[in-house]
Amino acid sequence: MNNSFNRLSLGHCGRALSLTAMGLLVAFSFKADGAVIISPTGVISNTVGNESSSFGIGNTIDQSGLSITFVSGLTDYSAYISSRPEHEGVAPVPSFWLSPQGSTTGTIVYDLGGVYRIERAVMWHGGGEAPERNVNGISLATSLNATFTTSQTAGDFNVFGFAPPYNLNDFDLTDTTGRYVRLTINSNYGSENYTKFGEIAFAVSAIPEPSSLLLLGGAAGLTLGRRKRV
Numbered sequence: 001m002n003n004s005f006n007r008l009s010l011g012h013c014g015r016a017l018s019l020t021a022m023g024l025l026v027a028f029s030f031k032a033d034g035a036v037i038i039s040p041t042g043v044i045s046n047t048v049g050n051e052s053s054s055f056g057i058g059n060t061i062d063q064s065g066l067s068i069t070f071v072s073g074l075t076d077y078s079a080y081i082s083s084r085p086e087h088e089g090v091a092p093v094p095s096f097w098l099s100p101q102g103s104t105t106g107t108i109v110y111d112l113g114g115v116y117r118i119e120r121a122v123m124w125h126g127g128g129e130a131p132e133r134n135v136n137g138i139s140l141a142t143s144l145n146a147t148f149t150t151s152q153t154a155g156d157f158n159v160f161g162f163a164p165p166y167n168l169n170d171f172d173l174t175d176t177t178g179r180y181v182r183l184t185i186n187s188n189y190g191s192e193n194y195t196k197f198g199e200i201a202f203a204v205s206a207i208p209e210p211s212s213l214l215l216l217g218g219a220a221g222l223t224l225g226r227r228k229r230v
Helices: 002-033 077-082 210-229
Strands: 036-038 042-046 106-124 137-143 152-158 169-185 199-206
Touching: 036 077, 036 106, 077 106, 106 137, 152 169
Parallel strands: none
Antiparallel strands: 036 199, 042 106, 106 169, 106 199, 137 152, 137 169
């Protein structure tokens, strides 16, 4: 009777552990598939420069000028984009970035504040005056380190929609894993003096921590071990 009881108990334990492992797997799958929108937490470098502090590169990551804001790291990316947020350019102070005179191309490195699977990017032009200054050709790359000693190419794009209301550009990136995003501005719409844009943000999915993966593997392994001894 004791042996039968033990086998029954182990069987229940095995099924419970199996369900636990499956639950963890489902949780990770859900977390990975649900891309959220995030603003970078800071700017590591800006080789183009700023026209002034009022038109600083920080304007591109603070949601200033957006008609609809989001909660960075929580708002669903697809749902937010579907709401068609616009960039107003001035709200009521300058809410876009403008390069210094004579500097129209270069690189800007953003810090996302953590390691993510980076899937998409959204970008808005800002300001209705001098549309020839608006960013045109860009390249995006990602890296796990701020110096980009190793990097992954995320894509080359053209930024459209610079006429009012400065509609968003939703770019489907080559999925990469990284913390830092390098935006290379290759061209604008014809200005030899200035380049500008309004806002940039990214669609990301969380990467499960190694300890969580070990927990999942351990639970699954324990289940198999229990079953083997029954």
